[in-house]
Amino acid sequence: MDFMKTMTIAASGLKAQAGRMRIISENIANADSVPDAPGADPYRRKIPTFNTELDRSLDARVVTLGRVATDKSDFRLKYEPGHPSANADGNVKYPNVNSLVEMTDMREAQRSYEANINVISATRRMIQRTIDILKA
Amino acid sequence: MAITDVPILSMLRTKMSWAQERQKVLAQNVANSDTPNYRGRDLAAPKFDDAVAGTSRPVDQVTLAATTPGHIGGGMSLNGASKYATTKGGYEVRPGGNSVNLEDEMMKVASNQMEYQAATALYTRSLTLLKVALGKR
Numbered sequence: 665m666d667f668m669k670t671m672t673i674a675a676s677g678l679k680a681q682a683g684r685m686r687i688i689s690e691n692i693a694n695a696d697s698v699p700d701a702p703g704a705d706p707y708r709r710k711i712p713t714f715n716t717e718l719d720r721s722l723d724a725r726v727v728t729l730g731r732v733a734t735d736k737s738d739f740r741l742k743y744e745p746g747h748p749s750a751n752a753d754g755n756v757k758y759p760n761v762n763s764l765v766e767m768t769d770m771r772e773a774q775r776s777y778e779a780n781i782n783v784i785s786a787t788r789r790m791i792q793r794t795i796d797i798l799k800a
Numbered sequence: 801m802a803i804t805d806v807p808i809l810s811m812l813r814t815k816m817s818w819a820q821e822r823q824k825v826l827a828q829n830v831a832n833s834d835t836p837n838y839r840g841r842d843l844a845a846p847k848f849d850d851a852v853a854g855t856s857r858p859v860d861q862v863t864l865a866a867t868t869p870g871h872i873g874g875g876m877s878l879n880g881a882s883k884y885a886t887t888k889g890g891y892e893v894r895p896g897g898n899s900v901n902l903e904d905e906m907m908k909v910a911s912n913q914m915e916y917q918a919a920t921a922l923y924t925r926s927l928t929l930l931k932v933a934l935g936k937r
Contacts, residue, residue, distance in 0.1 A: 714834050724827075725828050775902065780831060786910065790819070790820070
């Protein structure tokens with residue numbers, strides 16, 4: 665049934681957005697992680713990527729979570745000479761995670777997720793309508 | 801004559817299969833709303849002329865042109881999505897190369913659902929009409 669294909673496509677969107685949410689939560693959770701050793705690098709921000717993939721059994725272009733890239737930008741430096749992870753200059757490297765950016769991404773992921781849910785419920789109502797013909 | 805050969809029913813079936821196919825295209829747009837370089841698509845509406853004429857669509861049949869007597873003609877019949885051409889939609893392309901506008905897609909999904917609902921309601925009514933003609937209540 666073709667409506668089932670529609671549901672599967674929307675489900676691929678849900679899965680991709682949920683995966684994105686996972687990576688965002690990883691970033692937020694590690695926003696203040698410090699390096700293990702003095703002068704070492706801390707947690708590096710991860711960026712989720714999306715790929716369009718042609719699903720041959722569905723004959724449709726579904727979305728998949730692609731390679732997880734890392735943010736190449738500089739780490740935040742904080743002058744904390746007493747910190748166990750401080751380097752020779754007394755600076756501690758903090759992850760290049762910006763909470764504001766993560767929050768915005770999170771809202772966007774949530775919105776896309778809701779849109780996919782909306783497609784699923786609309787499709788379900790259409791299936792229900794088809795079944796209702798039998799009752800006529 | 802099969803019951804589905806009644807013109808009104810077959811017309812409604814065309815409409816319903818179009819809405820079904822369009823729902824699939826819209827789901828693809830929504831699912832790919834964050835994919836870079838994805839261009840939103842939409843399904844072209846069925847032609848009124850085809851429905852009235854009630855003829856088989858020539859688009860369904862794709863055959864190889866035989867220009868010399870030695871050529872072997874090949875043919876295949878297409879069904880489903882290929883009956884209607886998908887059109888590129890979206891004029892607002894984001895820097896990432898994605899042209900899907902979630903609000904627009906939601907509106908399309910809602911209107912598609914409404915159109916489908918109208919078609920199924922008419923289908924049910926037509927079946928009731930047939931029953932009345934058959935003398936069942």
